[in-house]
Amino acid sequence: MSRFLLLTDQPDFEKVVQLAIRGSLPGNLQRIPAAAVQLAPQELLARSLGEPTDVLMFGPDVSRTAALDLATAMDLLHPDISVVLTAPADSELIMSAMRAGIRDIAEPGSEPEQLRLLLERNCLTTESRRRKSGEGNIERRRGRVIAVMSPKGGVGKTTVATNLAVGLSKFAPMGVVILDLDLQFGDVASALNLEPEHTITDAVFGAAAQDSMVLKAYLSVGESGVYALCGPKNPADADLISAEQVAILVSQLAAEFQYVVLDTAPGLGEHLLAALEMATDAVWVCGMDVPSIRGMNNGLVVLRELQLVPEGRHVVLNFADRRAGLSVQDVELSIGLPIDAVIPVSRSVSLSTNKGVPLLAEKSRGPAWRNLDKFARRFDPASKDALRKSAHRREVLQ
Ligand SMILES: Nc1ncnc2c1ncn2[C@@H]1O[C@H](COP(=O)(O)OP(=O)(O)O)[C@@H](O)[C@H]1O
Numbered sequence: 001m002s003r004f005l006l007l008t009d010q011p012d013f014e015k016v017v018q019l020a021i022r023g024s025l026p027g028n029l030q031r032i033p034a035a036a037v038q039l040a041p042q043e044l045l046a047r048s049l050g051e052p053t054d055v056l057m058f059g060p061d062v063s064r065t066a067a068l069d070l071a072t073a074m075d076l077l078h079p080d081i082s083v084v085l086t087a088p089a090d091s092e093l094i095m096s097a098m099r100a101g102i103r104d105i106a107e108p109g110s111e112p113e114q115l116r117l118l119l120e121r122n123c124l125t126t127e128s129r130r131r132k133s134g135e136g137n138i139e140r141r142r143g144r145v146i147a148v149m150s151p152k153g154g155v156g157k158t159t160v161a162t163n164l165a166v167g168l169s170k171f172a173p174m175g176v177v178i179l180d181l182d183l184q185f186g187d188v189a190s191a192l193n194l195e196p197e198h199t200i201t202d203a204v205f206g207a208a209a210q211d212s213m214v215l216k217a218y219l220s221v222g223e224s225g226v227y228a229l230c231g232p233k234n235p236a237d238a239d240l241i242s243a244e245q246v247a248i249l250v251s252q253l254a255a256e257f258q259y260v261v262l263d264t265a266p267g268l269g270e271h272l273l274a275a276l277e278m279a280t281d282a283v284w285v286c287g288m289d290v291p292s293i294r295g296m297n298n299g300l301v302v303l304r305e306l307q308l309v310p311e312g313r314h315v316v317l318n319f320a321d322r323r324a325g326l327s328v329q330d331v332e333l334s335i336g337l338p339i340d341a342v343i344p345v346s347r348s349v350s351l352s353t354n355k356g357v358p359l360l361a362e363k364s365r366g367p368a369w370r371n372l373d374k375f376a377r378r379f380d381p382a383s384k385d386a387l388r389k390s391a392h393r394r395e396v397l398q
């Protein structure tokens with residue numbers, strides 16, 4: 001029986017995978033020589049005995065180019081099967097793997113326990129994909145949906161959203177998608193230097209709305225390693241897209257990704273309200289000026305009335321400047337909420353927008369970089385900051 005198909009010629013590696021599976025995961029492991037990577041998907045699967053294959057794993061000795069080619073073909077013909085590569089993950093490999101539809105990358109020296117978690121996760125993905133394809137369109141929510149918002153424009157929503165997506169992808173490679181819900185004037189594409197072939201308009205009309213596999217083919221992959229679904233090329237499309245379509249889209253993405261970051265338009269439009277129904281977290285971006293703080297207060301009141309305040313709540317104070325005439329504490333007192341991240345006004349941020357490379361994708365480690373990075377790590381379930389989520393520490397301006 002072969003729920004797990006492993007391509008390798010290394011008996012030692014097979015042993016580790018065997019240990020990972022035995023006694024903890026149902027189904028058996030079948031090893032096939034590494035050279036089988038040259039076969040077409042159908043020929044390879046024809047060699048699998050017994051149960052249908054859930055996970056196809058390439059050992060560390062399998063030719064990488066051939067593995068990527070086979071994964072691409074597999075993704076088209078059998079998108080339900082999870083394909084796992086074993087290789088040291090560098091950013092270039094992660095990008096190619098994402099494009100080939102590979103679900104996970106295992107480190108070559110992994111312990112059986114690490115592999116067990118990885119294989120278990122991939123079995124669950126396969127199961128849920130099979131269930132969904134049999135079941136129709138609206139999926140159960142799985143991933144964390146983080147809406148980045150503010151009543152005002154120009155306060156740094158897109159900056160925070162794109163950097164958050166890049167920051168999250170550092171601990172969840174291939175697990176992050178950013179969706180541009182600024183349907184008229186969205187600039188996620190420009191912030192990530194993308195020229196998307198497909199946009200949200202394609203995703204909500206036609207086949208993708210019925211099928212998450214098709215939807216995935218409509219996503220763009222940024223150099224910084226995040227998936228993106230960009231805003232319409234024509235601002236007039238915004239009127240054609242309904243709140244309900246946005247809600248379905250967000251739940252489709254949340255069923256496929258660990259993190260869905262929503263960049264939004266200023267204000268509390270119907271698209272944002274629909275998306276908030278699905279959101280697990282709200283990130284409020286606030287400038288260090290009185291109109292921005294007032295706007296945020298009003299926005300919070302409205303959302304509380306509508307009972308649309310997501311469970312996770314985070315406040316980012318952007319454009320922070322000692323000379324603004326307000327302190328961080330003044331802002332906290334005024335909005336009645338603690339501030340979780342303070343991003344100083346910085347030339348490095350505006351330069352990064354103009355280059356189309358989010359600051360966190362760069363090496364420069366100035367104060368804005370550090371605080372954005374720390375903010376993204378709040379969402380890492382393994383990080384200490386995430387565990388301490390209720391204990392807001394006072395942020396200071398550096
Ligand atoms: N901390 C900052 N320091 C300097 N410039 C910033 C900072 N945050 C954002 N900006 C710049 O402000 C402009 C507006 O930011 P953006 O993220 O597009 O805002 P929004 O999405 O809220 O309209 C961009 O050009 C961006 O580079």
Ligand SMILES: [Mg+2]
Binds near residue numbers: 159187
């Ligand atoms: Mg914006």
